[in-house]
Amino acid sequence: xxxxxxEFLKLAGVTLTSATLPISFxxxxxxxxxxxxxxxxxxxxxxxxxxxxxxxxLPDSIQPILDVQEGxxxxxxxxxxxxTLQPMIPVNAESIRKLPAFVEVFAPSxxxxxxxxxxxxxxxxxxxxxxxxxxERLSDAHxxxxxxxxxxxxxxxxxxxxxxxxxxxxxxxxxxxxxxxVSKRGxxxxxxxxxxxxxxxxxxxxxxxxxxxNALHWSLYAASGVSLGGAxxxxxxxVETQGTGIxxxxxxxxxxxxxxxxxxxxxxx
Amino acid sequence: xxxxxxxxxxxSRPPLSPAQLYSQAMHPYPIEREAWQLTLSGLIQxxxxxxxxxxxxxxxxxxxxxxxxxxxxxxxxxYINSARWRGLRLQxxxxxxxxxxxxxxxxxxxxxxxxxTVPLAxxxxxxxxxxxxxxxxxxxxxEGYPLRVILPGVYEYKMPRWITEIEFIDRDTPGxxxxxxxxxxxxxxxxxxxxxxxNGAKVGQKVxxxxxxxxxxxxxxxxQLHIDWxxxxxxxxxxxxxxxxxxxxxxxxxALPGYYEILALAYDSFGAAPAVPERFxxxxxEWPAGHRIAVEVRP
Numbered sequence: 001x002x003x004x005x006x007e008f009l010k011l012a013g014v015t016l017t018s019a020t021l022p023i024s025f026x027x028x029x030x031x032x033x034x035x036x037x038x039x040x041x042x043x044x045x046x047x048x049x050x051x052x053x054x055x056x057x058l059p060d061s062i063q064p065i066l067d068v069q070e071g072x073x074x075x076x077x078x079x080x081x082x083x084t085l086q087p088m089i090p091v092n093a094e095s096i097r098k099l100p101a102f103v104e105v106f107a108p109s110x111x112x113x114x115x116x117x118x119x120x121x122x123x124x125x126x127x128x129x130x131x132x133x134x135x136e137r138l139s140d141a142h143x144x145x146x147x148x149x150x151x152x153x154x155x156x157x158x159x160x161x162x163x164x165x166x167x168x169x170x171x172x173x174x175x176x177x178x179x180x181x182v183s184k185r186g187x188x189x190x191x192x193x194x195x196x197x198x199x200x201x202x203x204x205x206x207x208x209x210x211x212x213x214n215a216l217h218w219s220l221y222a223a224s225g226v227s228l229g230g231a232x233x234x235x236x237x238x239v240e241t242q243g244t245g246i247x248x249x250x251x252x253x254x255x256x257x258x259x260x261x262x263x264x265x266x267x268x269x
Numbered sequence: 270x271x272x273x274x275x276x277x278x279x280x281s282r283p284p285l286s287p288a289q290l291y292s293q294a295m296h297p298y299p300i301e302r303e304a305w306q307l308t309l310s311g312l313i314q315x316x317x318x319x320x321x322x323x324x325x326x327x328x329x330x331x332x333x334x335x336x337x338x339x340x341x342x343x344x345x346x347x348y349i350n351s352a353r354w355r356g357l358r359l360q361x362x363x364x365x366x367x368x369x370x371x372x373x374x375x376x377x378x379x380x381x382x383x384x385x386t387v388p389l390a391x392x393x394x395x396x397x398x399x400x401x402x403x404x405x406x407x408x409x410x411x412e413g414y415p416l417r418v419i420l421p422g423v424y425e426y427k428m429p430r431w432i433t434e435i436e437f438i439d440r441d442t443p444g445x446x447x448x449x450x451x452x453x454x455x456x457x458x459x460x461x462x463x464x465x466x467x468n469g470a471k472v473g474q475k476v477x478x479x480x481x482x483x484x485x486x487x488x489x490x491x492x493q494l495h496i497d498w499x500x501x502x503x504x505x506x507x508x509x510x511x512x513x514x515x516x517x518x519x520x521x522x523x524a525l526p527g528y529y530e531i532l533a534l535a536y537d538s539f540g541a542a543p544a545v546p547e548r549f550x551x552x553x554x555e556w557p558a559g560h561r562i563a564v565e566v567r568p
Contacts, residue, residue, distance in 0.1 A: 058521065107527070111497040113528075122530055125498040
């Protein structure tokens with residue numbers, strides 16, 4: 001049996017506190033809870049490094065998430081450390097119709113190539129959850145469709161269109177330690193576990209703008225260079241980041257994008 | 270592997286070399302065994318010594334499996350293979366004579382004039398052979414009949430066919446390929462290759478990736494696969510012998526259909542091998558330790 005939705009979101013650094021699901025999380029309503037394996041890792045018989053190795057899972061394999069307990073995730077066959085698995089965004093069955101368009105990588109990862117052919121040189125590796133702007137479409141000699149992006153040509157089979165979350169109103173956020181709490185008219189909606197940069201100063205900031213596609217995806221920008229966004233390349237949150245922005249999981253950043261529209265207030269304690 | 274295949278794989282020609290170089294270096298030179306002689310000359314006591322085929326017959330012969338690689342073999346190329354070689358231990362042949370203390374190298378000369386020089390230590394390696402049979406059959410003229418040199422850990426251009434003279438000298442001298450820019454030591458570089466699937470193949474969502482890695486006398490300690498530049502995945506290793514390539518395999522289940530690039534990198538007992546962009550037309554020592562292919566995964 002898979003995790004329930006709330007447990008899955010908690011794995012992505014999101015703790016929901018209200019009884020009803022905020023609008024930003026609606027895409028998770030019926031999505032299967034799956035994770036992307038980040039590195040070659042041993043699957044243990046129980047949630048402990050002393051447990052026998054039952055097998056190994058390969059990076060970029062997709063695993064159903066069955067349970068979470070004290071730093072370990074149960075997948076079919078056993079347990080893997082929580083930092084080796086990244087919760088995956090829901091799959092959107094729609095196809096990409098009009099271009100240019102913002103798209104996201106729903107595959108565990110994909111790659112950009114110099115031109116649209118299977119053996120064209122790789123120009124970049126694109127992680128799961130990355131948001132890109134697709135500008136042109138071409139088919140290769142085998143009939144497969146490719147989309148042109150800033151990074152190069154990417155096979156369309158690994159991308160899906162973005163459905164923007166509906167904006168909440170009257171929300172604000174407060175960052176204390178590594179926990180970002182979002183409230184609506186005084187009611188706490190959700191807690192987010194984040195990585196914060198050492199340069200982040202206490203104060204009150206107003207969200208000025210947001211961008212889908214950037215180094216941190218689903219980014220929110222406030223004054224004084226304060227930014228928040230999703231990190232696609234790891235799954236370790238609740239620590240100090242080496243970067244300059246506040247990092248969340250992509251799932252968390254995706255939701256926060258609608259929870260804190262421009263004009264919302266962010267307080268850093 | 271049959272003998273015909275080995276012929277294909279064992280030419281000592283870099284693929285991009287001019288045809289006349291190939292012809293000059295590798296022209297098969299028909300020799301009658303009864304008329305053949307091996308001369309041991311140079312810095313050797315009471316030399317030169319001339320050995321006939323019948324004299325060598327009295328020595329104990331051994332058989333072992335070796336992987337031979339051509340120095341011009343591109344990443345994943347066909348100019349490498351393994352075979353059972355039977356012959357006389359060079360060490361035993363040399364022990365029957367007294368070399369002068371100044372002797373540090375041996376210049377090997379073939380009946381067609383091909384020359385290369387190797388350190389004495391390489392020639393005295395317990396696995397160094399004067400081989401007369403491969404895979405249970407006498408060598409053909411093309412393979413070096415009646416005798417060719419087999420040395421572990423070096424490229425094939427350091428192992429002349431149709432050997433007729435071993436001259437002991439006190440320095441390294443450039444031979445045929447060495448004077449054309451190839452490394453004088455000829456030591457095999459560490460390299461992995463993917464043999465299955467082939468570049469451009471269409472595969473299902475469960476595929477066994479297979480290949481080999483070879484580092485000469487150094488042991489292959491790890492072969493790692495990178496899918497689309499992703500995190501390294503260690504392959505299972507199957508060792509076949511001290512002088513042989515190491516086979517590897519990995520059962521890969523790509524999560525989604527689409528195109529993927531697979532890079533195999535070999536690591537030896539001396540640590541990581543460099544992974545630099547692959548370019549053809551470079552000499553072996555400038556090539557990367559990896560082999561790269563692209564495949565299409567179909568549902």
